Amino acid sequence: MNPTIELLRSHRSIRKFKPDALTSEQIEAIISSAQMASSSSNVQAYSIIGVTDPGLKQELARLAGNQAYIEQCGLFLVFVADLHRLKEASALHGQPFHHNTESFLVATVDATLAAQNAAIAAESLGLGICYIGGIRNNPQNVCELLQLPELTYPVYGMCVGVPDQEPSHRPRLPRQAVYHSNRYHADKAAQGTKEYDETMYEYYRERTGGKTLTTWSQGIADKYAKPGRAHIRPFLDSRGFKLE
């Protein structure tokens, strides 16, 4: 155990921030950490938009489903999967640019490796973070607002700022449900879900003073009973990605 592992293990999302802006030293530390993350074949297929403009934050908050903490946080980062820069690099040499599901995957993963480094750097500075998948609710509008070029898409946002709450840590699935030795053990995964349901029943009950009496698997079943964000595939097509 060491301070970095303690930090990783003490993560919880922050959804209430003090209005303090980040210093340029903090932003520098966060972005330089993000950039040093691994990247597939060094393609670095991502960009980061740092949003501080109040009007822009307000509009993004609205587009993400009225999440006020996007407006409140000191810095709102949007992580963008970016094949545009690579296509331009090919064009510099007059060569064709072939892309497909693999390159979409690489760009999404590269953006996410950088994002998680940014999250950890921010937390190590005493800041709080919250990933905002809601940026995919109206992704076309987000692209227009941020003037994103073709072959890019916003994967998610991230609130970064000075925490104004002390939320508890949410329990995770039991180890044996997630970590498998040498091959996938479906029986242990199923057993883990069962145990987690009991843990989360208590967690929800305590957090809501007995009002919410449900399990994790019930929440999952309800969430996936209807299609979620069915617009994502046509949106990606419209951005020029080829999921073929």
Place this chain on the structure above:
Amino acid sequence: MNPTIELLRSHRSIRKFKPDALTSEQIEAIISSAQMASSSSNVQAYSIIGVTDPGLKQELARLAGNQAYIEQCGLFLVFVADLHRLKEASALHGQPFHHNTESFLVATVDATLAAQNAAIAAESLGLGICYIGGIRNNPQNVCELLQLPELTYPVYGMCVGVPDQEPSHRPRLPRQAVYHSNRYHADKAAQGTKEYDETMYEYYRERTGGKTLTTWSQGIADKYAKPGRAHIRPFLDSRGFKLE
């Protein structure tokens, strides 16, 4: 600046390992750190296979394109995007399971957030890591070897072990090519590529004693001049993912 940010900024991939196995305390620290990463709506749509079996490592090394360090490293992790557990959770409640490109994206991102936490935890313990995208060269065989169920796929592997080399740090794209203020600045991205080409020309030249005289954009142009891993889309289809 603090020790965690120093650690993040000093990352380099390790491709030569001492044969030491990891201790159970090390594995516990790495996996518990991975599990505390953020997850979209707490779906935790990933699994991790920890491979220590020598025969299995040898076979995975072969399938990933004869990368010997997969065999040498103390622990080989395979990060698996996992909608299987969620489908089973829905089945527990007799509810239908709707999934699409959005859910594929969520599972890939969840696996990657966990993976990067694992990487940082390992590095904080003095271990070295290397992501192995080569696991996607023959992904169907990897699924069979690891007995992965439907609606899962191996996103990449990760070598973890005691470093037996001290590689230099690879320069990254200039800040202004990657980090944009309030909106995407295509002109700065283009200028950044130009500057990076000069940096990387020197980097390759020095590292190879003058044998490799090329730029980053030339490498990108050559890489994308032909389609890469065109089998990924049909492979994902065969795993039950719906990219619709």
